[in-house]
Amino acid sequence: MLIIPRHSVISHLLRPLVEAPFRIAPERAAELLDLTKRHDIVFTFDSASQLNVPEPGRIVFGACEAERLWAAAYAYSELLAIIEEQDGHPGSVIDFTVDPSRQTWRGLLSWAMRRGVRSEDDEWPLHLPKPTPEPQAGTPMRAATEWFLTMGGWMLLHELGHVVNDHFSRSLVTDADRHKCEYEADDWASAWLLDGWRSYAGGSDERVFAKRSIGAALALCVLTSWEVYDRQGDCPTHPDPAKRLLHFLDRFVPESGERQARITDAAWYVVMIVLQFHLVNAGRTVQRPEGYRSMREYILDAIHAL
Numbered sequence: 137m138l139i140i141p142r143h144s145v146i147s148h149l150l151r152p153l154v155e156a157p158f159r160i161a162p163e164r165a166a167e168l169l170d171l172t173k174r175h176d177i178v179f180t181f182d183s184a185s186q187l188n189v190p191e192p193g194r195i196v197f198g199a200c201e202a203e204r205l206w207a208a209a210y211a212y213s214e215l216l217a218i219i220e221e222q223d224g225h226p227g228s229v230i231d232f233t234v235d236p237s238r239q240t241w242r243g244l245l246s247w248a249m250r251r252g253v254r255s256e257d258d259e260w261p262l263h264l265p266k267p268t269p270e271p272q273a274g275t276p277m278r279a280a281t282e283w284f285l286t287m288g289g290w291m292l293l294h295e296l297g298h299v300v301n302d303h304f305s306r307s308l309v310t311d312a313d314r315h316k317c318e319y320e321a322d323d324w325a326s327a328w329l330l331d332g333w334r335s336y337a338g339g340s341d342e343r344v345f346a347k348r349s350i351g352a353a354l355a356l357c358v359l360t361s362w363e364v365y366d367r368q369g370d371c372p373t374h375p376d377p378a379k380r381l382l383h384f385l386d387r388f389v390p391e392s393g394e395r396q397a398r399i400t401d402a403a404w405y406v407v408m409i410v411l412q413f414h415l416v417n418a419g420r421t422v423q424r425p426e427g428y429r430s431m432r433e434y435i436l437d438a439i440h441a442l
């Protein structure tokens with residue numbers, strides 16, 4: 137059952153969102169369908185809920201986080217596009233004010249970074265961009281929606297990872313027990329998305345791997361971005377998002393360390409940009425006078441500065 141809230145600006149994306157786990161790794165769609173049937177699971181949406189597994193058989197995405205996810209997807213795709221247009225490279229300074237007509241993504245990101253549950257004054261800021269139905273290829277809208285669905289699909293797979301690994305019947309006593317389950321669910325979702333990518337469309341186009349790995353990294357990056365403004369770190373139920381992000385990068389896209397970047401470096405590059413943006417935005421500087429030998433070194437410093 138898909139309950140679509142009448143007033144949500146992302147109503148038209150809710151069906152694609154709950155179908156995203158099947159679409160982001162199409163080569164495994166039939167396998168995923170079998171798996172969901174075996175565990176009697178449906179992906180669904182409930183505006184009043186948060187992303188979770190409220191009862192056996194339902195993996196639910198909620199409105200509050202879905203809206204914020206799209207807003208972050210829009211902002212991050214604009215951020216990356218502007219850096220590319222200004223030929224950004226390590227050490228270069230990017231001027232986000234060059235084009236005054238292109239500032240709305242920053243307002244939308246500020247809104248998305250506000251923590252907390254939906255409240256009266258927390259509705260989508262209607263003067264800022266919102267997703268349009270069927271955006272044209274090559275537009276910022278289309279890019280945002282693609283990232284939104286890739287991130288959201290990975291997040292739903294994470295919840296399925298809890299079900300498949302039988303976490304709900306485990307006795308979870310300590311924080312460490314619960315954290316272990318979170319890492320297992322992350323790893324299950326990432327492996328699902330990345331392990332079989334070469335079975336898709338001939339397996340020679342590395343952009344497929346880049347899109348999937350960046351999508352998973354960005355999903356964890358959104359959680360880590362919140363930490364810049366409201367540091368929570370380890371919680372009883374969940375490990376520090378920054379540690380989960382680094383764990384994903386190390387395990388699934390280990391940095392090549394080569395002068396000529398490899399495709400596994402793409403996710404590191406995106407994470408580095410997003411964290412740097414938020415830290416500068418929050419008035420914090422992360423910089424070693426001697427520079428960084430690797431992106432991992434920078435990301436460690438950035439996590440330290442959260």
Ligand SMILES: [Zn+2]
Pocket residue numbers: 294295298318321
């Ligand atoms: Zn989880």
